[in-house]
Amino acid sequence: MVIGIDASRANQEKRTGTEWYSFYILQELKKIIPSEHQVILYTKEKLKADLAELPKNWKVKILNWPPKFLWTQFRLSWHLLWHKIDLLYIPAHTIPFVHPKKIALVVHDVGFHRQDKLYNDQTIGYQAPLAKKIINFLVRFATLGKYSAREQDYHQFSMKQAAKHATKIITPSHFSKKEILDIYSLDANNITVIPNGFCQRAHKIEKTATAESLFKKYKIASPFLLFIGRIEYKKNIPKLIEAFHLLKTKYHFPGFLVLAGSPGYGFEAIQEKITKYNLKEQVLIPGWVNEQDLAQMIKTATVFVFPSLYEGFGIPVLEAMEEKIPVACSAIPALLETAQNAALFFDPNSAINMAETINILINQKEVREKLIKLGQEQIKKFSWHNSALTTWNLLKNL
Structure with missing residues (x-):
């Protein structure tokens, strides 16, 4: 089996919650996934030193994307269009437009829906006026006019993608599972609770x-x-x-x-x-x-x-x-x-x-x-x- 993993969040230099989750899960999966399976880590840049040591059946694919923003939807999608894999695992982000049939996505919480006033709602990416207009146009074009480039829209779009395309959603608590079921029309059997670990x-x-x-x-x-x-x-x-x-x-x-x-x-x-x-x-x-x-x-x-x-x-x-x-x-x-x-x-x-x-x-x-x-x-x-x-x-x- 060829497994693709979005390692873009794990590869951040200054990691916080979901980035640490991605990092530690990958570090442990390196010890667990048998050698007969091929694992491909997708990232925007060269792997950081603490993530770069890989088993023989693992490799990294650096997908350069100068605009930086919307890397998943455009750059990763373009790569997956031409390079097929059996399964895509996303520890902390969203599903690309182009993807395999089998997808496992981690949804850490849905606070953006329950407590929307606590979240920034500015346009994602560059903040210069012209850049904002271009980004907004690209997002509206890609989503057939349903969503803008504002952060709240991006979160909502990501979860709609998850609800529609994810084979399995992983979430870290029974509370989060209940929240996802309350908000989105999903089969409870397609959501699995896997508690996080912690850094010793x-x-x-x-x-x-x-x-x-x-x-x-x-x-x-x-x-x-x-x-x-x-x-x-x-x-x-x-x-x-x-x-x-x-x-x-x-x-x-x-x-x-x-x-x-x-x-x-x-x-x-x-x-x-x-x-x-x-x-x-x-x-x-x-x-x-x-x-x-x-x-x-x-x-x-x-x-x-x-x-x-x-x-x-x-x-x-x-x-x-x-x-x-x-x-x-x-x-x-x-x-x-x-x-x-x-x-x-x-x-x-x-x-x-x-x-x-x-x-x-x-x-x-x-x-x-x-x-x-x-x-x-x-x-x-x-x-x-x-x-x-x-x-x-x-x-x-x-």
């Missing part, structure tokens, strides 16, 4: 790395609360800033809040809220953080906070548990499913409840120790190897 980052900390060196590099001091993810509306960062303000003024928390991630939709408003509460010196935003530093950052945090308004799974929650850091997170379905009784939950719409919950984990040693112990048990249910093995069993039987 402890071994990635360099032997010479210390908490002191990390603090100096990022100008952090202990104690600090840690959030990992894109700094945006969807992750509920404005409400987290309000809760942190309460922690400082009502509960007299002496430490910092570290937001480790790249700016996302709503970042400017978040900065304004930080200024409003006079927290510029206490809220630290180091940007995207590499794996080694992130591992040390998690390890030295006082509490890990994940205040998202919508998630499909919640990988960072497990990463914090693995490092024996107590977790406070939103009482939303996906996080309740992933963390279960190993986290302390709060109402994501209440800064007061959020602050109260975090304060418990800061000050109540018994609760911290109980959650850390429960977290060590909870993480045993998840691994990238198991995720990849279940994925392979699905792929080979399509």
Whole structure:
């Protein structure tokens, strides 16, 4: 069997959630897929060093595409038109116009449909006026006028493609499966729940790395609360800033809040809220953080906070548990499913409840120790190897 895999997301230099998912699934599939099957990785550019080592039955096909945007729909489609494969596996993106009959697509969540106001709706690709018009024309032409080049339209188009063409949809939680079934007319048997794994980052900390060196590099001091993810509306960062303000003024928390991630939709408003509460010196935003530093950052945090308004799974929650850091997170379905009784939950719409919950984990040693112990048990249910093995069993039987 010839298996094609869209590796474009796994090959990103600064990976975040779905990109890390793609990377780790591919790394594990390299160990699992038998040698009698040929695997082709499709990517926009040369594979990054940590992804480039391939088994003998694997190869990479670099599909150059100078415009950068719409690579899947145009460049990958063009290649698949002339080079047939038996199966296409897409860990984190969308289905190309031209594709084989057998397709397995991972849908991480459908937040763009349920919480559309939390998502940017600008035109994809270049933002120059002429470029935007050209992109919009190409998208409307390719979709027979049904969709524009706006991000919301692109998400909706991608899911309509999935509903119509995917042989199997993989999703990481029972909550996400239910959401997909509620929104789209699909057969439940065509959607398979395969939970994500998580990165065991402890071994990635360099032997010479210390908490002191990390603090100096990022100008952090202990104690600090840690959030990992894109700094945006969807992750509920404005409400987290309000809760942190309460922690400082009502509960007299002496430490910092570290937001480790790249700016996302709503970042400017978040900065304004930080200024409003006079927290510029206490809220630290180091940007995207590499794996080694992130591992040390998690390890030295006082509490890990994940205040998202919508998630499909919640990988960072497990990463914090693995490092024996107590977790406070939103009482939303996906996080309740992933963390279960190993986290302390709060109402994501209440800064007061959020602050109260975090304060418990800061000050109540018994609760911290109980959650850390429960977290060590909870993480045993998840691994990238198991995720990849279940994925392979699905792929080979399509």
